[in-house]
Each structure stands twice: as C-alpha cells, then as structure tokens.
Amino acid sequence: MAIDPRRHRIVAAQTYPLLFATLSGAHLYGFPSPDSDFDLRGAHVLPLDAVVGLDVRDETVQQSMIVPPHDESEGRARHSVRAEHGIQAGGAQGPDAPYQSGALEMDIVSHDVRKFFGLLLKKNGYVLEQLFSPLIVHTTPEHEELKEICCPKRFDTSPNPPPERGGEGMRNGIVTKHHSRHYFGFTETQWKLFLKGEPETVAAVWDRQTDGADTAPLQSKYVRRVKPLLYVYRVLLAGIHLMRTGEVHANLVTLNEESCLPYLADLVARKLAGPEKSKLEDADLAFHESEYQRLRGELQAAHEASQLPELPSEETRAALNDLIVRVRLRNRA
Helix, strand or coil: CCCCCHHHHHHCCCCCEEEEEEHHHHHHHHHCCCCCEEEEEEEEEEEHHHHHCCCCCEEEEEEEEECCCCCCCCCCCEEECCCCCCCCCCCCCCCCCCCCCEEHHHHHHEEEEEHHHHHCCCCHHHHHHHHHHCCCCCCCCHHHHHHHHCCCCCCCCCCCCCCCCCCCCCCCCCCCCHHHHHHHHHHHHHHHHHHHCCEEECCCCCCCCHHCCCCCCCEEEEEEEEEHHHHHHHHEEEEEEEECCCCCCCHHHHHHHCCCCCHHHHHHHHCCCCCCEECCCCHHHHHHHHHHHHHHHHHEEEEEHCCCCCCHHHHHHHHHHHHHHHHHHHHCC
16 A cells, blocks of 8 residues: 655654544545545553652643645644643545645644553444554554454354354453444434534525615524444444454445445435535434444444454453563663
8 A cells, every 4th residue: 555655743742752644534434535534543652760750641642634735845833732631633645655745734642552442442443443444654574463453263154154254252352342332322322413413604594675775684594414433333333243253443435345234335425525415314313313323233243243342351361461561661761
C-alpha cells in the first residue's frame, strides 16, 4: 500500500518514540469522504524518569497538523496533552491512494504503552482495532510482537467456516467473549445519535404580508443522515465477526462480503456523495430499526456461542508486562 509521505510528518513530529501508528476512523472503516481527516492512533513510550515518580505526565498525547499540498515545511501543528483514561473517537480518497491533492489534515492520539496495554486488558474495542489496523503508518518489531501476544488462535463458529478455520478451540490472547460489551455499547450510542439526527438550517415558511419581512427567516430542523447508521452496521458486523472468529476486522465493506447485506453498498455510496444525498427519509426508519434489532440478536447469539476465553490468561498478562519492561528500559532517558 502506497502511503502519502506527508502522513509521516506527524509521526516524525512526536516528542516520544512510537511503538506504532495506524490509520483509524473513516479510512479504516471503509467509507472515507473526499474531505475526511486522517485519524492516526498509536502507542508511545515514555522515558523512565517520566513514569517512576508520583505524577505521570503525557500518558495521552494528541497532535493535529495540516500539511499543505506539495509543501516541504512541517505543516501547521497544534499540540495538546490529555490525561484522561478514555478514548474519544470523531469518488472517496482511499487510504491506499499515494497522494491527496489538497491540504492533508491529520491528527494523532497516542497512549503510553502502559496505559495502552491496560486498555487492551479492559476489553476496549477501540484500541483493539487500532492495534490490528492494516493501515500502518509507523511500525516496530515490538508492534508485531504485541499483535502476536494479543492474537488468539484462529477458529470460526460462523455457520459455514472455511476448512482451515474450524471451531477447534484456541490459545489465549487478549480477545475475550466479553469484548461484545464494547460493541453492544458503541452501537447503542450510535443508534441513539442516528435517531436524534443533526440540526440543519433551512428557510422557514413565511408570508411577506403577514410577516412583514423581505426574506424568509431561518430555522433549524433535525435530519437523519447515513453516517451514524453506517457506524451502527459497522460496529455490529465487526462484533459478530470477532465473536465468531476471534479476528479483528473494522472495514465495513470487507465485513459485508461475509454478511451480504444488500443495502449497505447504497448507504456507503450515499455517504460518499455528500450531505444532500446522505439524508434518510422517515419511511426508511422502520426497516433500519428492524435490521438493527436483528443484528443485535445475532451479536448476542455469537457471544453466547463464542469459544473465546472469559479472561486473558496469566501468560498473556506476563508477556505484556515483559514487553513493557523491555521497551521502557530501552528508553531510559
């Protein structure tokens, strides 16, 4: 995959060495718009003197950068540090395209390795998808080692698994059957956002004689759009696939090759076509609510049938701890 070299600018600008940085957001999910920002996520390694005291600084670091087209400068950067423990997320130009014609808007959010590994152990689906994102901007041997530690043995409890992925049990990794809670929670949030809609400013109905105005006043109405609905379907299909196979896949288009939902291609096309085409009529609501409930049922069934472990093994935790110690000692100052 060809990567626009300007994306490496934000990696080079980081204060602390990165264990890895990958693309997340719409590019990872398979439906980026032409104006979509590039969301980089990763893990960094704080020096030893930053973590041995009472106060640990820079556990989470965020930076945004705009690199003009064909500009050799370092771009305009805005930097902030966030110490909170959660992760706040937000014809397409695909992530495999070598260049974007206009200015490149990027942001990166990275966690120190101790915090990142802790989020992995807490069944956080966001960091799991970031770790296994195939859209790699920066990697290290330790990144590959981390994926190996976290990856369970391949298996498949879907109705028709390929011959090499039968339901034969697995060694323990970081993925557990309780990761389904993340996907249930995230899809519920996205469904509520979809139902609420977003405000759109329109001209109000008016009468010049009655209202005594030369122009129609503006008012806001709420419209439902495709984007949050795509997030609903992406999260549900990703969760079902994870429970059945133990594999982390976040791309909606790829996931739908297995699920074969005929309406998803049209929804993706409408999202990419721009704001006007991305509106959904009230008449579509009943159908999508029925599909939402059906797929939630599939996720629940996949959770109950999953051969994934209840918890990561002590061997997995020990391997993560050993990796943290080694990368930390290598970066003492």
